[in-house]
Amino acid sequence: MQNNTLTWQDFIKIEMRIGTIMSAEIFKEVKNPAYKMQIDFGEFGIKKTSAQITKLYTPEELIGNQIIAVINFPKKQIANMMSECLVLGAIGDSHEISLISADKKMKNGTRIG
Numbered sequence: 001m002q003n004n005t006l007t008w009q010d011f012i013k014i015e016m017r018i019g020t021i022m023s024a025e026i027f028k029e030v031k032n033p034a035y036k037m038q039i040d041f042g043e044f045g046i047k048k049t050s051a052q053i054t055k056l057y058t059p060e061e062l063i064g065n066q067i068i069a070v071i072n073f074p075k076k077q078i079a080n081m082m083s084e085c086l087v088l089g090a091i092g093d094s095h096e097i098s099l100i101s102a103d104k105k106m107k108n109g110t111r112i113g
Contacts, residue, residue: 012113013072014070014072015070015071015072015111016068016069016070016071016088016111016112016113017041017044017068017069017071017108017109017110017111017112018041018066018067018068018102018106018107018108018109018110018112019039019040019041019042019047019066019067019068019069019071019085019108019109020039020040020064020065020066020067020108021037021038021039021062021063021064021065021066021067022037022038022039022040022046022063023037023038023063024036024037024057024059024060024062024063025037025059026054026059027050027078027079027081029079029080029081030050030078030079032052033052033054034050034051034052034053034054035050035051035053035054035057035059035062036048036049036050036081037049037050037051037062037087039067039069039085039087040108041069041071041085041108041109042107042108042109042110043109044071044109047069047071047084047085048081048082048083048084048085049069049083049084049085049086049087050078050079050081050083051087051089051097051099052097053087053089053097053099055094055095055096055097056096056097056098057099065099065101066101066102066105066106066108067087067088067099067100067101068087068088068099068100068101068102068112069085069086069087069088070085070086070088071084071085073085073086087099088100
């Protein structure tokens with residue numbers, strides 16, 4: 001078993017923030033089913049991303065929901081889009097993904113820690 005122990009210094013480098021999904025649509029250009037989304041992180045801006053969450057969500061029900069994402073990874077090319085954040089979710093036995101969110105409405109950009 002590999003030692004994956006993080007130090008506190010490692011953990012505080014991860015910028016996990018609350019954001020509100022502003023738009024979501026089917027990402028037609030990708031190989032695996034996914035949505036293309038824009039998420040408002042308040043003072044950190046609106047960021048684009050792609051998420052393979054099509055098993056449990058429709059684009060319409062995502063809009064307006066607050067989620068948690070990592071916003072300080074390097075940008076990553078996904079098909080014809082540059083992804084600017086990583087949405088966090090729990091991965092089920094059938095590879096369905098349930099998004100992680102706060103149980104109360106929070107200000108966009110609020111840090112998770």
